[in-house]
Amino acid sequence: MMKRRAKRISEWIIERLIQVSGVLGIILVLLIFFFLLRNSLPMFQERSLSDLLLGEKWSPTHGDGHFGMLPLLLGSLYVTVGALIIAIPLALAVAIFVAEIAPRWMREFLKPAIELIAAIPSVVFGFLGLLVIGPWIAEHVEAIRVGQFAALGSVMLAFMALPTIVSICEDALHNVPRDIFNSSLALGATRWQTITRALLPAARSGIIAGCLLGLGRAIGETMTVLMVTGNAQVMPQGLEGFLKPIRTMTATIAAEMGETAVGSTHFHALFTIGLFLFIITFAVNTIADVIVRRSEKDIA
Amino acid sequence: MSSERGYLVDPRVTEKVAFALLWVAMVVVMLPMAGIIGYMLYRGASSLNWELISAADGGLYPAIIGTTFLVLLTALVAAPIGVGAAIYLSEYARPGPLVRLVRLAIINLAGVPSVVYGLFGLAAFVILVGWGRSLLAGACTLALLVLPLVISTAEEALRQIPKGLREGSLALGASKWQTIRRVVLPNALPGIITGLILSIARAAGETAPILFTVAYFRLSDPIPNSIFDPIVAMPYQLFVMATEMPEIPDETKWATAFVLVALVLGLNIVATIVRTTLRRRRW
Amino acid sequence: PPQQSADGVIVEPPIDDAAQGAGASGAINQIGSTTVLPIAEAWQRAFTSAHPEIKINVSGGGSGTGIKSLADGTAHIANASRGIKDQEIQDAQARGVEPVEHVVAYDGIAAVVHPSVGVDTLSIEQLSDIYSGEVTNWSQIGGADSEIIVVSRDSASGTYESWKEMVIQQGGEAEDRDYTPAALKQQSNEGIRSTVAGTPGAIGYIGLGYINDSVKVLSVSPLGGGDAVVPSVESVQSGDYPVARELYMYTNGEPTGAIATYFEWGLSEEGQKIVQEAGFVPVN
Amino acid sequence: MQDSSTDTAAGNTSDSGTRQYDEDRAFLNAPVDADRSAEQSIADHAVKIQTTDLNIYYGDFHAIKGINSRIRSNEITALIGPSGCGKSTYLRALNRMNDEIADTRTEGDVLLDGVDIYQPGTDLVTLRRRVGQVFQQPNPFPMSIYDNVAYGPRLQRRLSRAEADEIVERSLRGAALWDEVKDGLRKSAMDLSGGQQQRLCIARCLAVDSEVLLMDEPCSALDPTATFRIEELMIELKERMAIVIVTHNMYQASRVSDRTGFFLLGELIEFDDTPRIFEHPQDERTDAYVRGRFG
């Protein structure tokens, strides 16, 4: 009797622990947010939000420090948009290829191969960009004098985001009921017509979600951009900006955190960048999740 | 009659062109990818020799040791929490706003940039808790980073266990926890382990989160004596070599990159094999 | 005697009298400037082979990281290529740490350009113009018509600060001047050297020890005019070369025990010889 | 555009339809069966599809075993048989939808208007336009009702607005769905009820003027009312096409079909006029099956 009661109590404890770890996810998100906020609040006391977001000069150690984050925001935007412009069409093409066109043996090889690419550490991409690709481009392309520029970051990021987008889009295509594919064929559509007119519309939400998650991945990527984009905190100008060095938010944190004194304005400024990054990716991921959920409902 | 076909090009021709373009896209993606990875493997493998690996000073040995300790401790921290959360989600949680919120949180955790994890680890573990740059601080930071991965793979493994087994156990008078411990968990173990291997691979390759929390460049004694020691980690080593260290020969850099990639890809391949061989079980 | 370390673990220091000798594992953690890193590394190698009982861990990360780690007790020695800031001293003192400065070497910072640049000599003022973005074409200062590509260290380095103070702000003459935002940022001397070497029209600055044939070294004339001086160990030691600075290591209070032994050795002839081999200028 | 169009639409279809077929057949790399039009004008119940020694394999599994059969125009042919006997496989052989399943092998001939659809070079696109299929689960595309119906014709050519309107209305009327949806053509097809979705799928087939309609258990997901509507529809539609329906519901088979085929383990045991199959089957296995289900 006693033994049984002891067992009950230990079970009760275990089940409580499981519940706690279940909701730990929520707690963690809040904790991260809290720590970022706590460490960036002093920044907001010193500078107004518009100074931070719209200021065009980032030079934390000059005088009182200039903490305009616009160049960094634009830097992230350039690199990310560039990456998506490259990655999305290619990823869609690859997803369609893998889902509908590749012969079976090839599909069975391609899917894991693409997943493996996703596993390669970003520092390795940065290493390759810095040591091999960048110098090669600077040497062979007339318009580019320094092998560290925004578009190189975009290309590297595109390849890194590609697997994420491919695998989600491929799933989305794959989850479209086979009947829809077949009934389109039965109406006399070619396979390509079926893909573009029936399959893609049906998989639309999944595809959009995949692109959003790719976007999240690209914005948050750190080591690669730190190593290959040259890190000049300029305001990028027009299309030419892609061929010039640029500095992203993530790279700024990684490069400068080592220099700052704990508790200095600069330290808080870097946390503020982290806070903005967190908010941006939170929004992107939440939207993507809502869309995925809607697409699951659509298909069901 | 031909006017009835309002399309300039026969759809069959369009199809051929489109498919050809898809093949081209495929090649455009895969070829440079394969090329550059191949080049790296070639450079790395040809630079690699036993001396380079085993040398405590200037070799890869400290980084290999450090990364090993780091990822093992990471898995140790992440596993109970992650598996616990997965058990909660698959066995206890009833659908509702709370679960919805938990899932949203996990999805967002998966999307938080790794450098932000680094900031969090710096603020929370290094400074606030006062662990300093240490194995423990780094492992905790990485554990948070891989937590969503552990949770989702473990949950998937748990969901693969047929409902019939749970009901069979419950109908024999097992409590919920007994059912989980004796029937569900043992059978989900391979899937859970797969997830842990993938998490280890991920943790092994991450640089940004350990930048401020654990990594050192050169240690007299690469084997940490306690979890409060700093360690040398391979991705950080590679980063420093590429950007900060002048005199290190290219061979060492390539070899480091090679070992890192081989380690990460190797773990992934092992995980895939574990998953595919163990998935073929009959219930 | 047993000692309570920051994390509350009782540890037995490996060396007698090591009042502030070590972390939990009994090793000396040394962290900070990447400029000082080669010295620290070379010292570590030589010193630990002579004193195998003393463990030293060395890492880069930047001057700020080093001082921060000293303040929070996780490093015993902070390497810095710039002087400690007031804010940092306050922060350390608030945590009961009293930073003590040790000059371990001198360093000359050389301006280097791509070999194709037709300019051999620049004044501090001219360098200042270039780095603050006033001058953007070599033709403006007597070179060929070619855009100047400015390369600098990243702001996580003491060298970045030193160059700004001594060159861009002309030692205080032009306090409001700052780096042009267009400057390419590199994580290391080597990064600057290879970027400059590979980019026609580029200019950068690197420590004396990093000079090699791939780049052209400029002679620099001091503020207010005077003869241009080629950077070298001698010209730095003699004080003729205008862009030179001290390299520091900081400890918590006056060093004792193992750390004292380490400094004694490092500042001895043997240690300073290693400094010179690493491409820096010895203090004596 | 008004009510009268139901009749004219039906009239139009069979006229223009015939012309259309001849043209399309040019895509089948085979000589046109010269006799056909003469033949068709003589007998309403001309053979539309004929299979000779049809064998189908899934890998090693022999699913369809030497089937000889004739499907006639203007008739409804019902296929019955226990689960797994090969009804769906046979049906899909008639418009080569089996090609979409990896690892299938088909032997023997399937003649559509006398031309073998399995000969190399056959254009699947044209074939499937002529032999339409309605699936077991209603499967509208996730787009508007209008776009669903216009989908097929638009595959061929760019439609003017007026043309598309006309086709959509005609097809929806033909599928007895027009009155229910005419006020919400832009609504998503996913919001229709099951029965409405199934009729929409039929309308989709009508819009491409197919000559044969294959229906694989089209009513299994539907309630009795919806089933009844679709049975009515089939009887209406057979005036202008051949219909083949797979069903598990004996009542349905006996209600709507003119001829019935009984499949067992991949063989076509008996294929005859519906009343004979249900009242005086020749084969005892047919007898057992048909009785078992009737009770």
Added chain:
Amino acid sequence: MQDSSTDTAAGNTSDSGTRQYDEDRAFLNAPVDADRSAEQSIADHAVKIQTTDLNIYYGDFHAIKGINSRIRSNEITALIGPSGCGKSTYLRALNRMNDEIADTRTEGDVLLDGVDIYQPGTDLVTLRRRVGQVFQQPNPFPMSIYDNVAYGPRLQRRLSRAEADEIVERSLRGAALWDEVKDGLRKSAMDLSGGQQQRLCIARCLAVDSEVLLMDEPCSALDPTATFRIEELMIELKERMAIVIVTHNMYQASRVSDRTGFFLLGELIEFDDTPRIFEHPQDERTDAYVRGRFG
């Protein structure tokens, strides 16, 4: 350990079983039904389970509608009815397995030996040990045969080797599986045939001495021989427990059961002695269903 144990085992079970129950009932927060043992000794066919106005909802869906029924000891009760009528739901209400499904709501009473199992504080573990269940798909745990059988008892207490051996043998004999598996008790249960697996699942229930055995279409996955073995077994087992079986097979229901309940759309239309249900049903719906299936 030898042959003789079949008899003794059966004897033991009912003895020690009774004692065990009293103890366990302490966990049901309810007064022990004082009359029970007296009652049981008088009437072999005592009411074991009684439901009063049982209503079950899946969310908004009303799956079980006001069912009043009695399940008696030492009888086999068969539940029949068309698919989706609520048989499984009713069955699962008897050991509260519905609790495992999110979003269910149960109203009304279910009395087990006179005690309401739905009253708050009821101990599910004890309840389910008393009311065992065998599922449609045999679901042995992926462990050895031996461990499968010992699983239930081991949940309660640590068994000595000898005890475990004894329970395993007794249960396997009880489930008529002993002879087939006695030489390979350490083999994985997954390697048994479907029929053997199903009997193993029954043995698992016997090992925990359950008083009621719920079987939800236990033979639907089995071939005729295995089905026959299990029917034999049920008839043997009813000597010491109440058995409730859901089946789609009318022959099976009429062969093995003493009483039969006919469900339709969540209602219990008729519940009577089996011969009456199949020969003279009172309700015409029962009649139609029973005849339809017999043919």
